[in-house]
Each structure stands twice: as C-alpha cells, then as structure tokens.
Amino acid sequence: MTDKFISIEAIAKRYPGAGGATTTVFENLWLSMARGEFACVIGHSGCGKTTVLNILAGLDAPSEGAVIVDGQAISGTSLDRAVIFQSHALLPWRTVLGNVTYAASSKWRNWDRAKVKAHAQTFIDLVGLTGSEHKRPSELSGGMKQRVGIARALSITPKIMLMDEPFSALDALTRGTLQDEVRRICLETGQTAFMISHDVDEAIYLADKIFLMTNGPGALLAEVVENPLPRDRGRTDLHRHPLYYALRNHIIDFLVTRSKTFTAETPGHDPRNVPLVHIGKPGLTIASSGDEQRQTWIPGTSPGLTA
Numbered sequence: 001m002t003d004k005f006i007s008i009e010a011i012a013k014r015y016p017g018a019g020g021a022t023t024t025v026f027e028n029l030w031l032s033m034a035r036g037e038f039a040c041v042i043g044h045s046g047c048g049k050t051t052v053l054n055i056l057a058g059l060d061a062p063s064e065g066a067v068i069v070d071g072q073a074i075s076g077t078s079l080d081r082a083v084i085f086q087s088h089a090l091l092p093w094r095t096v097l098g099n100v101t102y103a104a105s106s107k108w109r110n111w112d113r114a115k116v117k118a119h120a121q122t123f124i125d126l127v128g129l130t131g132s133e134h135k136r137p138s139e140l141s142g143g144m145k146q147r148v149g150i151a152r153a154l155s156i157t158p159k160i161m162l163m164d165e166p167f168s169a170l171d172a173l174t175r176g177t178l179q180d181e182v183r184r185i186c187l188e189t190g191q192t193a194f195m196i197s198h199d200v201d202e203a204i205y206l207a208d209k210i211f212l213m214t215n216g217p218g219a220l221l222a223e224v225v226e227n228p229l230p231r232d233r234g235r236t237d238l239h240r241h242p243l244y245y246a247l248r249n250h251i252i253d254f255l256v257t258r259s260k261t262f263t264a265e266t267p268g269h270d271p272r273n274v275p276l277v278h279i280g281k282p283g284l285t286i287a288s289s290g291d292e293q294r295q296t297w298i299p300g301t302s303p304g305l306t307a
C-alpha cells in the first residue's frame, strides 16, 4: 500500500471561456506522492502543470476535488508548503540574511533575533552562500538569487517544496551546480519535493518519479514513470547507466508523440489508477500507482548494454 503523504483527489480546473463556454484545463486528476519522494511533472506548455502546483501550494483552488497533505485537506497557503518560482521574488531592500530571516521569523514568531539569525545562517551555509550574507539582491548573480530563494524556502522547514522550473532562467553551469545542491539537500534532509521541469535530463537526475501529462485542454496524467537509476547517481554520468537511454527515450517519445495521441489511443485509461511504468529488467519491473494494479513494463534498450 502506498504511503500517500500527498494525495490529489479528483481535482478539476475550469475557466469560463468565450460565449459562455467552459474551458477545462484538466478534470478528475489523481496523483499521489510518498513522504521524502522527489517528483517531476513533465508535459507540454498549457497542459496545466503550474495550475496543479499552484493548487498544491494553496495559491489557487480546484474547481472540484481535494488535496490532502499529511492526512489533512489543504485550504489556502501554508508555511508547510514552500514555493520556489523561476523568478526569485526576493525583497530587494533586504540582504541575503534579511530575506531568509524574514521567512524564518514568519514561521517562528516567538524566536528571538539571535535564534532566527543562527537558523537562517544554517540554510545560507547549506546553499553555499556563506560570506554573502550582507549583500542585497542587486549585488547577486541570477544563480545566487536562486540560492537565496532555495535557502528561504528550506529555512521554514516545509513539509513540501514546490518548484516551478526553478533553474530554467540560469546558465547551464549554474543550473547544473544548483541541481546538484538541490539533490544533495533533498537527499540529506528527506525533503518531499514536487517540481515542474521542461528538461528531461533534469527530471532523470532529480526525480524518483516522473509524472507525464498529456496535452491540454482536458489534460490527463497519463503515466507515472519510476526512475530506475540508482539513488547515488551523478549528473555527469547519468548517460552511462544501462537504463538511461530507455528511460529518456520513453519520456521523449511521450512528449513527441504520445502526449498528443494518448487520449484517443487509450480509451480505457483510468485516471484513478494511472499506470506506473517501471523501466528495466524483466522480473524486476512490475508495479502500479493505483489501488487496482495496472502494470507496464518497458524493456531497457541501451545500445550495447544488456539490461
């Protein structure tokens, strides 16, 4: 039985359209995550990824359905759920330390200044900004600003970290370094994380599970792909793993073709029991995301390497 730390249950999002019509971004969407899991959601622009993240954050409400976190239905925003956006949204008049202490003191209102400062410093150190505590955002590079955003989010020790393409505005080198940092921190702290990404390799590096969404409107969660790569995987040697190409090809094939055709080609798709795809060796590969055990096996196809 899955430990459903996060349980998205039958949510829909509809907007009024032209001429009294209704646009349904998605409906009857079910999704769950275990505590400590890192999930990435991938799908084409407009399928509703940010909408799902905003609903999880409590920044938006579903038209139908509910979101349960740690056994409780959410309602509105909470310091239990921290969000990191593509743009950093730092307070420009505050220093690095000031931005992080501001967040920490909102959560622990009865802490004295010294305690808040020491707490904030721990997270500034964790993201590698030691020595930059007194700089203002205008004095920081894009990567440093994003580190402050990560330190600020982590400093409130959220139950869930929600990330909307947090690295997409960064240069490749900084992006790689920050991916490493986020992965290290999440592994070290057991952080539950839900992230939107357009970068397949980023998802393969960071995620335990990859949620594949079909194109909108009327988008579906088509599959949950389990990441078969070992937990101690490195960013630079991902492509050497025997299952890397099978996993990557499966996701790319979905994005290029199946995200468009899935709905028509899969009439029996049950949104409540979305197939859990396990890529790898026969005999090690069968699982399910739902209660009714729908199963899919994708053989490893890495050229010259036997899975």
Ligand SMILES: Nc1ncnc2c1ncn2[C@@H]1O[C@H](COP(=O)(O)OP(=O)(O)OP(=O)(O)O)[C@@H](O)[C@H]1O
Binding pocket: 015, 025, 043, 044, 045, 046, 047, 048, 049, 050, 051, 052, 216
């Ligand atoms: N306030 C709104 N009114 C009407 N439609 C909206 C509103 N907000 C979002 N939408 C629509 O909802 C759909 C999903 O938007 P969303 O931002 O969640 O997509 P996304 O998958 O995150 O896209 P991207 O990858 O481009 O960020 C889009 O078609 C968008 O136009």
